[in-house]
Amino acid sequence: MRYPLAKPSLGKAEADNVRDAMASGWISGTGPYVSAFERALEHRSGRASAIAVSSGTTGLELVLSALGVGPGDEVIVPALTFAAPAAAVLTTGAVPVLCDIDPVSWTLDPAAAAELLTPRTKAIVAVDLMGHPCDYEGLARLGVPVVEDAAQAHGATTASGRAGGFGIASVFSFHVNKAITTGEGGAVLTDDAELADRVRLLAHHGMREGDRYHHTVAGRNGRMTNLSAAVGVAQMERWDELVDGRAEARRLYDSRLEVRGFIPRPSEPWASPSCWLYCVTSEERDRVVARARLRGADVRAVWPALSDLPLYRGHAPHPCVHASAISRAAMWLPTWAHMSAEDVDAVVATLL
Known part of the structure; x- marks a missing residue:
């Protein structure tokens, strides 16, 4: 594709850090860049601990x-999201319970979630969908631990705080299509010291630092490599540049599409969403996507609602009408930091 869906912004600082890590020989799941990356995340998010x-x-x-969370438990997740939250629930042995979304924010609807609560509800995974924060005040009133999935929300804010700072814990992704990337990678952030210790223990094969090969729980290798973190440290130093660069791409798209029959995704007045991938809806979404792709732009339909997939359909106790409707009308346009006006014009031309 001439215009990919997303592409990373990598420069001299990232390359220098990777070369330094390679020269040191410290390239595995521990190392100084991992620690530096975690400290940078704590500073940016305002959280006490980052793993x-x-x-x-x-x-x-x-x-x-x-x-x-484990067998016999239920975890509420939104019906419109990438499948990771529901899949993560299944890997614990628990049951994902799909909940419809708010038609304005496109995030988990607290009123709909309240109707799904049972004595088995152990947690809620709230996804800041496409950079729009959830209604965390409304979710907090449900009295269930909330985990913020801020994978797509680098730089998003509300009057109450920054994305990555909500819930008992939050999770960022640094996949290559995110505003801040390490290629692959993620982070868990929390203010709960006991929870942070438990996450770190589970991610390090159930071993505590300084007590090698003494496994206190059945853990796994969930660590980020020092090479990935080396890229991440440089990206964190460029946070504002990279987040603002995608916001500028959104502004350019808005100015060109507002009179062409495409409707930008809505947002609540209490939120300042970040731009992960620019998203619009169209009654002719599938035809527009096919046309744009033939013309060299990697325009994509958004994920289908999980409640419409055979794997998860049985996990939706109530119809998820908003999730289904939006999933059939929304599409992403190529988005990256430092998109030029010419790039945006060229992508828009493929849609028409």
Whole structure:
């Protein structure tokens, strides 16, 4: 594709850090860049503890396991999201319970979630969908531990705080299509010292630092490599540049599509969403996507609602009408930091 869906912004600082890590020979799942990356995340998010892990999905699995989620438990997840939150629940042996979304924020609807609560509800995974924060005040009133999936929300804020700072724990992704990337990778952030210790223990094969080969629990290798973290340290230093660069791409798209029949995704007045991938809806979504792809732009339909997939359909106690409707109308346009006006114009031309 001439215009890919996303591409990373990598420069001299990232390359220098990787060369330094390679020269030191310290390239595995521990090392000074991992620690530096974790400290940078704590500073940026305002959280007390950050644990760098191998992916955002791994982060969700570790948090749920650390919270004691397991067989017989239920975890509420939104019906419109990438499948990772629901899959993470299944890997613990628990049951994902799919909940419909709010039609404005496209995030988990607290009122709909309240109707799904049972004595078996152990947690809620709230996804800051496409950079829009959830209604965390509304979710907190449900009295169930909330895990914030901020994978797509680098730089998003509300009047109450920054994405990555909500819930008992939050999870970032640093996949290559994210505003801040380590190639693959993620992080768990929390203010709960006991939970942080448990996550770190589970991510390090159930071993505590300084007590090698003494396994106190059945853990896993969920660690981020020092090479990935080397990229991440440089990316964190460029946080504002990279987040603002995608916001500028959104502004350019808005100015060109507002009169062409495409509707940008809505947002609540209390939120300042970040731009992960620019998203619009169209009544002719599938035809537009096919046309754009033939013309060289990697325009994509958003994920189908999980409640419409055979694997998860039985996990939706109530119809998820908003999730289904939005999933059939929304599409992503190529988005990256430092997109030029010419790039945006060229992508828009493929849609028409």
